Every structure is written in structure tokens, then in C-alpha cells.
Amino acid sequence: MKNTPPFKKVLVANRGEIALRIIRACREMGVRTVAIYSTADRESLHVRMADEAVCVGPPETNLSYRNIPNIISAAEITQAEAIHPGYGFLSENAHFAEICQSAGVVFIGPSPDSISLMGDKARAKSLMKETGVPVVPGSEGAIVSEEEAMTLSREIGYPLIIKASAGGGGRGMRIVHQESEFDNALHAAQTEAFQAFGSKEVYIEKYFQNPRHVEIQILADTEGRVYALGERDCSIQRRHQKLVEESPSPVLSSRLRQEMSDAAVRAARAAGYVNAGTVEFLVDDRKNFFFIEMNTRIQVEHPVTETLFQYDLVKAQIRIAAGLPVDPPGKSAGHAIECRINAEDPWTFAPSPGHLDRFLVPGGPGVRIDTAFFEGATIPPQYDSLIAKLIVNGRTREEALDRMARALAEFEIEGIRTTIPFHIALMQDEAFRKGTYSTGFVEHFLSRRPWERPS
Amino acid sequence: MKNTPPFKKVLVANRGEIALRIIRACREMGVRTVAIYSTADRESLHVRMADEAVCVGPPETNLSYRNIPNIISAAEITQAEAIHPGYGFLSENAHFAEICQSAGVVFIGPSPDSISLMGDKARAKSLMKETGVPVVPGSEGAIVSEEEAMTLSREIGYPLIIKASAGGGGRGMRIVHQESEFDNALHAAQTEAFQAFGSKEVYIEKYFQNPRHVEIQILADTEGRVYALGERDCSIQRRHQKLVEESPSPVLSSRLRQEMSDAAVRAARAAGYVNAGTVEFLVDDRKNFFFIEMNTRIQVEHPVTETLFQYDLVKAQIRIAAGLPVDPPGKSAGHAIECRINAEDPWTFAPSPGHLDRFLVPGGPGVRIDTAFFEGATIPPQYDSLIAKLIVNGRTREEALDRMARALAEFEIEGIRTTIPFHIALMQDEAFRKGTYSTGFVEHFLSRRPWERPS
Amino acid sequence: MTNEEIRALLNLLQSTNVTLFELEQEGVRIKIQKSPLSVGDTLRLPSIRSMGGEVPDSATNVPLQSAPTPRANTRTITAPIVGTFYRSPSPEAAAYVEIGSVVQKGQILCIIEAMKLMNEIESEFDGTVKAIFMENGQSVEYGMPLIEIEIGPEA
């Protein structure tokens, strides 16, 4: 009457809410769990909730949660058959996936080759092009000559962006709005690139004024089934950190959703991809979409999709890793939204670790909480600031937003600062409620000084 | 862009989790709330969560939560436009509904007439008969003569039950399995009835060996729309106290579900019923169903239906009371189950009020918690022992049961005894998992001494 | 400070809604913080929809109960019902009592209007009115202190 568990025992190579999430999935499938922890996390909930726990090192993540030998040893001494890496840490480390293989432990995720392929942006991009998935138009690699650059810039069209190949942090970067500016901008970028990185290599790409960041959730099993489970709109971000995710995206027509889903499935098939993955796209204001990258792991925001489809993605990951087929996802219903509650100042986003003097979580209809914290716990300063994910669903977007506002107001946390006031202000914001936001929204929103509004 | 709230302000004439449930619905609709409380509940969460709160009396419920003048006065001084009665207390008190009307306050529930009608079992039963809804076969009122009784008993068929009209508690009650026993049983019951209640009046009814208790959720608005939102199987009860409810019922075919839903809609229409209501049926082992009674209020177990249909029943109640139409419920998906977590010994069910030294609620996918308690709170001995409702959903019944077992194991409560161990044992029980239980199940289950099993 | 004294202090605090206690005297400093819920005053969460502009503030503010410190020879008359407090039988009439009024057991002190009925509140004691805690026309909830009476020496 009961299904045989896909594994007898799984080691969870992570901490915090995602470790708890994986332990929950295992428990529901009758799989025993092994937690790992650093000496800073001895009292953490993931340690308490697992069937066994092994200390793998001191607080520094490279010595504990990223310590491959100790983690593999922990799997060996506990006789765990498989390792779930969660997100972050070793989850997109092809080397780790390979070592798991050679140690005879199943890595719950895609193959090392898939991880490597998608980790190499240039290779991933050219594979997508071959597969007919639209990519952000631009030069393939560095610019060789000024003439070539000029020709290419006409093909791509304006505005475009010049970026240092070795770059980052805005240095060696120029946005060009018309051809007359191109020459000067190219030289300036090259000079800046050379000064900053010792290399004047730059490349050019189409620049999007108000893009949306929309990703498609994929599930692929070893028998060749590949399913798309709709999208998540992650355009509400600050400095590339996602703050809010929702589905359906307020701007996707069902035709565009279908096209993007087809493209994502095609991408996964072309890469021989197996397990859960996410294909990230930019959507411009004329509803064209372009491949950015593929994340080869479970995402922080996966509960949005789980809620809409009533589908347990983590269980699916574990089943796929055991060579079992996955169920078709069926239809989604309603609207789901996730707010990331961080231990940060709500307006400056400065970290705010500390002791949780009070931690009263919201409840009632349509509310899901994923957190590894509780009243009396301490948020250690060593790790990331995500302390809870609050996910709600409603029949309509309006109901979901109203429910989120209600749940946020119920969430009582004392002892630290959190991003709850930011989210409350956002849920009441007319522009956000209209759904016409893009990735630049948060900056504009903050410039309107929402903290001054009486709430 | 935002809908106008159906009311400006609603008074919630209840306490505990249902008061919180109503406050949550109001907040999501932009309706301000007034809590009432007894002096024993000054620190309760429903008082903290409401926009305003009025103390209406001392701990005794007849002087506070059932104190009609004080509750009406509280609505008047706070200028509340409507009163939501929750369940229990004044929720099925036609007199209270009438007083609300005359005081110019909207009663969020059916009309006083509907409450009266359904509160009178004989009238309700005869209305159902007229409407063609099957009722439990039996004598209409007391037995007049032995001959009439014998004739009727043949019509009804065996087994049947003889009950004292004035009775209760098993006295003056006889189950008769064959005709040869009938005469003796009738006389014995009459004698016992006379000794116990001073009246030898008895009536006879069909006796069901292994009935299931299955109820249909109804929503009816003022414009004549009546919707059935599937069933809830409430057969897991102890001494008529429901402990677990699930939907879909493991024994209902989709045809039987349709027939029962149609009967429930017919019943509601015949009664001119408006607002949320529940039609309770017995289902015998040959899948015949019989009307028992109609509950004219929101039920404790309403979240089971809300989860399956992604439909907020309390919001619907408030909208209906404001004369607004309700949305069609659409299709349900998956399987939902609710466990009532009571402050009681898990095996003897003796009450166990006290201080919550620890109260860590479960979370993650498919888990909903409705509770008005929190770590550090005290469960007062004056009120009922329900401290939390744990509702989970899954794609299949098996997933829902496994998820419930997982969530129950996560739920940490210290300082009092709770029914969590009972529920954990139940979720692991082979017979329960088969789904072939009836209302006698819990007694049998307990006789198997589940507390002796290693868990 | 001995452990006995500390124990007595802890017991004292246990039964209260105090969450933080600090004392410094004669070279001794003690600080005690208690978990978890602050108790006593009712939290008023901000209306999450106040942006909508549709919901005006409540016209009637139900004040929180601020219990007066009881003294040995005084008794407080509290509201036995919920309603609106009046000091006189009609707007034109004089108040039933003023501070300093000498009252007898059974004498009417004030009125609470509830469900259109005027409920006369009688004194339960002989004595002198020491304080009137409510304004005329104010809403009162159950148990709210209304009037304080100093009991006569022979009461």
C-alpha cells in the first residue's frame, strides 16, 4: 500500500530553510535524513529535525558547508545513499557532483556535464542559439576591430551596452543610445577596462531599458520526460538580489507563456538536462524574450510554483535522482507570490543579525512559511540574511496581494530588523499593484521614500 | 483598482482560532474589525489582531461570549455594521440573529427563520422528505401502538433502534436485529424510558451498523445562486466529537458525490437558505445516504474545503451578508485533511489546559495552521480544548497522509498534553490508510492500544 | 542579595506582566528580563488598507482600561455592562454625583446606555465620591472603573 522510498537515507548538504525543506520532503517519502552543520549551527532546526546530524567544520563555509571531503565522509560514515545540495554552497559545483559519483553517492541534481555546460555562459549561449532559443543579441566574445564593432552595433540596434570581458561592478561599462556616441563610448570603455582589469577586451550586447526577469521551471526525468511548470516573475530585485517573486507574471499572455515554456523545454532537451532546473529569460517591453542563463538547482523561489501546481518539486528531484519517473504537473490554478523576509534594514538593506526575542509567524488560509528560525533562536552573522520565505496564494492576483499584506502585518519579529516593512509598503503600492513593473522598479520605489508614508 | 470593502467594520462575536480566522478574512477585504473578549482572554491573539477590542464580561460564557446585550452594545459603541458569530456560542441562535436585525446590525449568517427551521429536527426532516431528500427512515414522532410499531418496523427493516423521545445517554435505547426480538425490546425500552425520564414515549429509526458521516458544503447568495463545494468525511469521531476530517471522502464515487451535492443544493433551496451552510448525511455500507441535519454556520472543518477549492468561505460569508454575489467555486484538486489538535490527553482525552512552554508550528509545502495560540500563551480552562487546526493537502490521499504525519511530528508543544500522538498513530494505521473506516473506527482503533506501538 | 530574596523577587514578577525589571540600590544592581509575550496592553496593528482611503478611523475610541491603584478604604465601581456612560439622566439635568458627593448604598451614581435602555448604576457602598474616571458620553467596556468611593469609617 505504501510506495517504497526512493532512497533509504539522504544527506542534506545545506543549512537553514532549504535544509529543512529537503528534510520535510524526505520524511514524507519515508527517507531517513542526515543533516550536516558547522559549529555555529549546533542548535539549528535542521539539525534537530534530521534523523542524524554530523558536524563538518567550523563556521567558515569553505571549511564546513563547502568542505567537500568532510561532506563526502559524512555521507560515508552515515551510509547515506544520496546527497541533496539545496541551493548555493555546492549546488552548482560540477566538481562536487563528480566526486559524489566517484564516491558512489547519488548527487540529487543534474549531471556534472550539465552543470559545467550551463556554468559556462558562452557555451550555454551558443547552445541556445543552435537550438533556436533567442539569446540576448551581441558580439560572440570580445570585439576584434572597430569596424566589426560598428557593423555589429547596427545589426543589434540601439540602445546597446559595452562591457569589459573581465569586468564587473560597472567599470568598463557604457550604455550607448545612438550611433554618433558609439566611437567615443567604445574607446572610453576600453581605456577604463584596461585601467581596471589590465585588459582592454570588451564585448557589446543589446541593452534593455525596462526588462522583466521571468524564469521557467523545468522538470526532466531520466526517461526523457521534460515538463515546464509555468513561470516566475522575479523582476522585483535590488542590486540583482530577488526580493519578491510571483506567478503568473502580470505581463505574460498565455501565448507568450507557451512560447517561453517551449523554448525552455527545448533548451533542457538540447542540454540533455535531467532533474529540476530553471531557464531565466529577459522579457523586453515589446514582449520579446531572450535566454540569460539556466540555473541547475532548486531555486529559493520554488514554492511559488509548488503552490500553483500543488506539486512537490523537491520530492520530484529526489525521485528523478533515484531513476524514477515524474508525474505530469497538470494545470496550475490561482496566483502565488513569495516575499523574502531578510534580517536586514527594510530600507537600507544593511544586515541585522541577532536574537529573535519574538517570532510569531502568520497562518490561516493560503499562507505557507518556510523558515528554520523560531522564537529564541539567534541568527548567526556568518550566513545569508534570508530568515523566512512567506508564500501566499489566492484565486486572483488581487486576493494574493491582499493576503500577503495581511500575512506580513501578522508576522511579528522582535530583536532584529527585517524587510517586512518594505514588503508591506510594496503590497500597498499602486504601481506594484498595477503589475507593470520592471527590474528597475525597486530603485524607483525606494526613491519615492515609502518609509515616510503613514501605513 | 481595489474593490470597495463589503462593510466598513465587523464585530467578531467569538474567540480563539475562529475569531482570528474571521479577522484575517476582514483584513484581506479592507474591513476593520472589533474583537470581543472575556476577562480571561485579555491577552488573546484575537484581541491583539483586531483593530479594536471590547471586554464584554467575566470568563463564564453566558456572561461574556453569549451575553447578547453586551455584544450588541459593543457593536453599537464601536459602530460596527455587522456581526460574525463564528461557530458555537451564538452562531445558531435565531433569537440573537433577530436581535441583530432589530438593532440594525447585519448578522453574518442565514436568516433567523432558516436557523429556527434547521434547529427543529422534526421540521427539518419533514421539509427534506417533501423535497425528495432521503432522511433516516423511522416513525414520525412517538410510537402510538404496538401494532403500528410492528408494521413500521417491517417497512424500515432490521436492524433498527428504539429511542426514548425524551432520552439521551443510551437510556431507553435498544438496538433490535430481528423481528422476534422486537416485542421484548420495545417493552424494555418503554420501561427504561419511563424510569429514566418519566415518559414511556419512544420512537424507532433505522439503525446503521457502520455508517460514515459525510457532509456537503453549501454557499448560497441573496441572488439565488446555490453552490455545493464537495464533501467532507467526518467519520473519525469519538463520542460524537470530530477529530479528523478529509476530502474527498475515500468511499464516495463521483456519481454519489453528485447525487449528494444535488440533494444538499435542493435542501438549501427548499429552506430558502442564504449564506454558508453544511448538510450532514449518513452514508451506509451500501452507499445509500440519508439527511441528518443542516448546520447553519461556518464549520470548524471549513479549511478542508477552502484548501481543495482555493476558495475563502469566510470572505464569501461576509460578501453574501452584504448582499454581494459569490463567485462559482470552480473545480477542486488534490486531497485535504484536517487534524484537530486539542489540549487533551491523547488516549483518554482528558482536558489538559496550561502554559505553552514551547509551541513550534510546522511549515513548508501544503501545510496550513489555524491557531490563536503561541509560545508563552496560557490555555484557559474555561473554554473548549481545540488549540490548533492542522490542515494539509497533497496531490493524492497518500501524499496528504504522509504530509500530515510529517507535519504532526514537527509540531512541538510543551507544557500541556495534546492529541498529536493520537493523530500520528492514526496516520500510520493500516486500516485508516485503507480509508474503509466508519464512525465506530476510533473506538476500535483505541481498543488496539496504539500507544503501545513503538513509533 | 540572597537567593531567598531573589526567589521572592522572581515569584513576584512571575505573576505580573512585567517583562523587564531593573533595580539599583545600596551597591546592588539587578536586571531581570522575562519571556516572551508582552501582555496587558492591546496591540493595535495598523490597518493594512489605510492607503485605499475608503476606511475612516473609528469614530469611537474605546480607551484601554487604566486600573486605578486600589486603597484599603476605597472601592471602585466598575461597569457591569457594555455601553455609553452618562453622568446625568438627561443632557439638561444635573449630574447624579460630583467629586466629594456623599452617597449611600443604593443611590444612583451614573447611567450606562445599552441597546437604547438607560441602565442606572447604583452605589454598592456608603461613602464619598473620590474620583470619576469617565467623561460624559464615553464608551465603556465590561469591568472598566467608573467611580471611586471612599468608604465611611462606620461602613
Added chain:
Amino acid sequence: MTNEEIRALLNLLQSTNVTLFELEQEGVRIKIQKSPLSVGDTLRLPSIRSMGGEVPDSATNVPLQSAPTPRANTRTITAPIVGTFYRSPSPEAAAYVEIGSVVQKGQILCIIEAMKLMNEIESEFDGTVKAIFMENGQSVEYGMPLIEIEIGPEA
């Protein structure tokens, strides 16, 4: 303040919901902070599926760390890596050290096998082996005490 007095104070606080306690008197300042959570031992939730009979108990029980009381002249060698503890280089060979063995800094005390590699654990001190906390073949996690060394007087 003696340890006895502190113990008494801790016992006193244990049964209360006090989370922070500070006392300063006669040149003594004490601050005690309590977690509402009982801490220290790792909770082992029962396997909710043990009925299914499919999941055998873990063959390897990772024991909880029971930290030995440190003494002034002793040092504890703890596990720097996760793996399996061995007292000798092979099953046939003699143990590297026994209780009472005199060891020198750099001398091999034991082995931890991890990922098929034998990692030799060296003494960080000159001294005498006072205790061996692990059994041969036992699993060890990071930071677990392995061997206690009493440091020589001239160390």
C-alpha cells in the same frame, strides 16, 4: 560567588520564563541569558514511517559529543576532519598509543579514514596520554574529542 551559589541560582532560573538575569553586588557581576529552547542535546524525532518496515535503523550511530571537562594541564586532541577513527595503521598492527603512553609533539596518535584515505593525526604536545575517548572503528564528526594529553611539566 562560589560554584555552589551559581548552581543554585541557575536551578532557580531554570523553572522560570526569565530570559535575562543580571546581578551586581559586592564587586561581583553576573549575567545569565537563557534560551527559551532547551539546548545541547540534539533532538531525534522518531521516524514517522517506522511502521512501513522498509527503513532499517542506521547502522552507524554518530554519538553526541560529550565534551570532557578540561583541566589546566591537559589538552584534548579533537577530530579535524569527519571520518572513521582507528587506533592502529592496520587491524593486525598494535595501537599507536595506549593510556599512559608518553608522546612527543608530532607523534602519530591515531588515524581518521576519510574518502578511502588514512589521515594520520599527530600530537600537538609533548606529554602523556590520559584518555582515549573513541573506540576503534567509530565514526567521528568535526571537533569531537579524540585523545587527552597531560602536558609534561616542562612543556
